[in-house]
Amino acid sequence: MSTRSHHDHDHAGHAHGPGGHHHHHAPQAGQGRTFALAVELNLVIVVVQAVYGVLAHSTALLADAGHNLSDVLGLLLAWAAVWLGQRSPSARYTFGLGSSSILASLANAVLLLFVCGVIVLESIQRLFNPVPVAGLDVFVVATLGLIVNGFSAWLFMRGSKEDLNVRGAFLHMAADAAIFAAVAVSGLVILFTGWSWLDPLMSLIVVSVIVYGTWGLGRDAMRLAMAAVPPGVDMVRIRTYLMRLPGVDGIHDLHVWALSTTENALTVHLVMPQGHPGDVFVQEVVTTLRTDYAMHHSTLQVEFGSVCQAFVLPERGHVH
Secondary structure (H helix, E strand, C coil): CCCCCEEEECCCCCCCCCCCCCCCHHHHHHHHHHHHHHHHHHHHHHHHHHHHHHHHCCHHHHHHHHHHHHHHHHHHHHHHHHHHHCCCCCCCCCCCCCCHHHHHHHHHHHHHHHHHHHHHHHHHHHHHCCCCCCHHHHHHHHHHHHHHHHHHHHHHHCHHHCCHHHHHHHHHHHHHHHHHHHHHHHHHHHHHHCCCCHHHHHHHHHHHHHHHHHHHHHHHHHHHHCCCCCCCCCHHHHHHHHHCCCCCCEEEEEEEEECCCCCEEEEEEEECCCCCCCHHHHHHHHHHHHHHHCCCEEEEEEEECCEEECCCCCCCCCCC
């Protein structure tokens, strides 16, 4: 039984051979600058929150300082994943290190949930033993945090639609902006009413918002880590497209999984008993899978009769 396979890659940048082999270096470099700026801004906020949280006896500020510190760590993880994703494939990591973005997303979710547990314990203690809170200090610092995190979220907004790793960073920043807005309001209320118990209560509300936003991120990251079909990929549409190809009587061993938070892979056997479909046919299929179904790496194996045939388009640097 002879076997030949076609494997196509697409990353967008420069091409190798008819299959098209590209890399996203320019967008990744831009993301690196975005992460650097967001990390610097949030480190400043962490320091300001921690200092004024102690001076103002505000658990809301201290809780958010801890949360923002975890965000900085999360941003560093996501940034590292972006950097690793630019590394070229090697003999050991033949797909490159793009999957590090999946691990970073998962680590981000776990880190946030851990921080939430710490905040809940501290807030409950303060709720039953309230301490006088400097409402004006809380309001000023929270407003500063709202501005910084709102700007940081805006930086990540564009990339969040295509990359789960960047989406995690965007959700952190957007949630923080909303949380700072709530803390600022509580600072004003405390300033005019003296209700110190409102501060730890707001901390618990903050945690609820964080957990709600983090749960989906953690679920999607866990699924990708376990090679599940990536979110947004419609397996029914892909199967229907492949089944309707001229000359295809059936398909089997159709598998789709994520290589990173931005790239997907597909393998499938096409049963075509009428004979050789030709390299042009195969190239058209992998191109359609890439452009219409977000399959950046596709491997097609064509079978007919008792003989299994797979067709290869020449592509430098890839051995199958």
